[in-house]
Amino acid sequence: MDxxxxxxxxxxxxxxDAILQWVTTVEKRLVFGRVQSVTANEFFAGGQNGxxxxxxxxxxxxxxxxxxxxEINGKQYSIYRTYYGTNDTLELYVEKRRGDKHDESRxxxxxxxx
Numbered sequence: 001m002d003x004x005x006x007x008x009x010x011x012x013x014x015x016x017d018a019i020l021q022w023v024t025t026v027e028k029r030l031v032f033g034r035v036q037s038v039t040a041n042e043f044f045a046g047g048q049n050g051x052x053x054x055x056x057x058x059x060x061x062x063x064x065x066x067x068x069x070x071e072i073n074g075k076q077y078s079i080y081r082t083y084y085g086t087n088d089t090l091e092l093y094v095e096k097r098r099g100d101k102h103d104e105s106r107x108x109x110x111x112x113x114x
Contacts, residue, residue, distance in 0.1 A: 005035045007057070009067040010076070028071065033059035033092075035072065042093060051080045052095045061090035069097060 008028040017023050038053040046053035077094035
């Protein structure tokens with residue numbers, strides 16, 4: 001079964017308007033990847049760190065520009081961990097997006113083991 005998917009990486013920008021209220025603008029960038037379930041180890045390790053792992057998305061690494069959120073089929077997810085694999089691939093580990101954003105100190109990034 002083919003699990004290829006088009007999805008959007010989301011870039012959020014916060015600016016103040018004329019009356020000094022904060023306004024968030026979201027820019028969507030279409031990219032291509034392959035969606036998979038997270039492994040049992042990732043599910044339990046993520047849970048121990050306060051995350052609710054939901055999906056693992058493998059994509060072409062140069063397409064990623066440090067975004068913290070993405071959208072697949074109209075559902076938004078937070079990227080809580082990235083992993084650089086072989087052959088210019090990048091794995092994004094995501095959880096359902098909550099109302100509160102994770103602070104940057106909770107975000108984890110790992111390097112390639114190859």
